Amino acid sequence: MGQDIDPFRAIAISRRAHDLKEEGRRILHMEFGQPSTGAPQAAIARAHEILDSDAMGYWESRPLKDRISQHYKDSYGVEVSPSRISLTCGASPALVLALASAFSPGDRIAIARPGYVAYRNTVRALNFEPVEIPCGEDVRYQISAAALDALDPAPQGVIIASPANPTGTIIPADELAAIAAVAKAKGIRIISDEIYHGLTYGPAIHSMLEFDPDAYIVNSFSKYFSMAAWRLGWLVSPREGVKRTGAYIGNLFLTAPSLAQHAGLVAMDAREELNGHVEVYRKNRELLLEALPKLGLARIAPPDGAFYIYADVSRFTNDSLGFCLKLLEDTGVATAPGVDFDPVEGHRFIRFSFALSTPEIEEALAKLIPWFGAL
Ligand SMILES: Cc1ncc(COP(=O)(O)O)c(C=O)c1O
Structure with a gap:
């Protein structure tokens, strides 16, 4: 028999985020490591050509x-x-x-x-x-x-x-x-x-x-x-x-x-466009690294790469999943609970993905600042 394994809890956050969206709420998706940009333009153009010419x-x-x-x-x-x-x-x-x-x-x-x-x-x-x-x-x-x-x-x-x-x-x-x-x-x-x-x-x-x-x-x-x-x-x-x-x-x-x-x-050869995304992430990373400590999220390892910030929220909670759900309900900002990544210490961490546009990151921060301020 196969072994029981844990679910990916960020999926539950994401489902709730989509439900809220259907109810008309504005949602900012920082729960998944998923670029909000599409495939490079040249790759999309190639896909159109193939669809019209190849039985696949x-x-x-x-x-x-x-x-x-x-x-x-x-x-x-x-x-x-x-x-x-x-x-x-x-x-x-x-x-x-x-x-x-x-x-x-x-x-x-x-x-x-x-x-x-x-x-x-x-x-x-x-x-x-x-x-x-x-x-x-x-x-x-x-x-x-x-x-x-x-x-x-x-x-x-x-x-x-x-x-x-x-x-x-x-x-x-x-x-x-x-x-x-x-x-x-x-x-x-x-x-x-x-x-x-x-x-x-x-x-x-x-x-x-x-x-x-x-x-x-x-x-x-x-x-x-x-x-x-x-x-x-x-x-x-x-x-x-x-x-x-x-x-x-x-x-x-x-x-x-x-x-x-x-x-x-x-x-693989659309480097200019793709490196442009990296520049957006670089800016987003700077914005978050500057703002998060002011929200009381000072214990973070500044990320050298990827598009995540893993932040210690132990000042505010001992239940990262409940914390992410409350944050989502109150502000529309979806994040991933640390328990997904660490079953032992993760109850006191949450993960922000910054693979969004810079205006979206600014909008998220405008919601996070008063919310954390009121905690
Ligand atoms: C570290 C790591 N490995 C693997 C994957 C899975 O990626 P893929 O979409 O290519 O299956 C992810 C997805 O977030 C990831 O973060």
């Missing part, structure tokens, strides 16, 4: 795999043969594919707490055992090589995410190298979720492939490329894992949507 059967785009391979060379200086790249319906199936094909039932997989809600739950759903590493403000909510090394017995796997969800913090290059060294010494397989690459506000970003050529790399078009609903992502498998990944994807998922693959190829 099961298909795996060789040009897209070649383009992704080129991206690893250009961005990180690493060679990744296109044969190691599997195209998936987003990062979510890529994670399932990596876990299912690299580990055996009962294997222990280390994850950061707080961390993306689906890590803990997907690991459990696939009958592996999550080993949560508590990562506090002192380590900027990230797994360190020392913390991984300290696990006894060593886990079979570790999932790292840099930039991370829900905090946006990055693991610096020397720490990635140290994690790779610990993993190699102890036979720990690394899965690196690089879905927020492209969305950074200062520090250089590195792929785990620069330090561990045998890591599984998860990525997607949902964030930087602003194509969440097109359901397109990829998995890079180590050379010796390619055959098994191919067999698993063929049986579990078949192919990614062919329309999305055509559009995704074009999106």
Whole structure:
């Protein structure tokens, strides 16, 4: 029998937000990490062409795999043969594919707490055992090589995410190298979720492939490329894992949507438009980092990347879900409760997503300021 797993509570917040919207309320969606911009214009134009000209059967785009391979060379200086790249319906199936094909039932997989809600739950759903590493403000909510090394017995796997969800913090290059060294010494397989690459506000970003050529790399078009609903992502498998990944994807998922693959190829070269979104997020981040401390939300790790701010609300509540619901009812601002990301400490955190337009962020702040002021 499968294991029981927790629901994604932000979905309940989002449902309530949509109900309120239908009742005519103005809602600002800061609960999901979802760009409010659409796919790049050129990608949409390509999709229109394909709809009119292609019957669209099961298909795996060789040009897209070649383009992704080129991206690893250009961005990180690493060679990744296109044969190691599997195209998936987003990062979510890529994670399932990596876990299912690299580990055996009962294997222990280390994850950061707080961390993306689906890590803990997907690991459990696939009958592996999550080993949560508590990562506090002192380590900027990230797994360190020392913390991984300290696990006894060593886990079979570790999932790292840099930039991370829900905090946006990055693991610096020397720490990635140290994690790779610990993993190699102890036979720990690394899965690196690089879905927020492209969305950074200062520090250089590195792929785990620069330090561990045998890591599984998860990525997607949902964030930087602003194509969440097109359901397109990829998995890079180590050379010796390619055959098994191919067999698993063929049986579990078949192919990614062919329309999305055509559009995704074009999106990979829409840098000017996409980097424009990053500039909007940079501005939004600055606005929030300036305003939130004045609301009493001073304990936050300034995000190096992604589009989240994870804020300590313990001054106001011990029940982050109830707090998010009340905030939504009173102000129309939807946020995600920390309990999604951290079942132990998350009752005193909430996560703001700033993947909105700057006027929307300003509007949200105009509602948050009096609300927090009255608490
Ligand atoms: C860290 C992380 N990984 C994976 C995903 C899933 O993304 P996708 O839409 O590509 O399935 C998300 C979505 O928010 C995420 O935050």
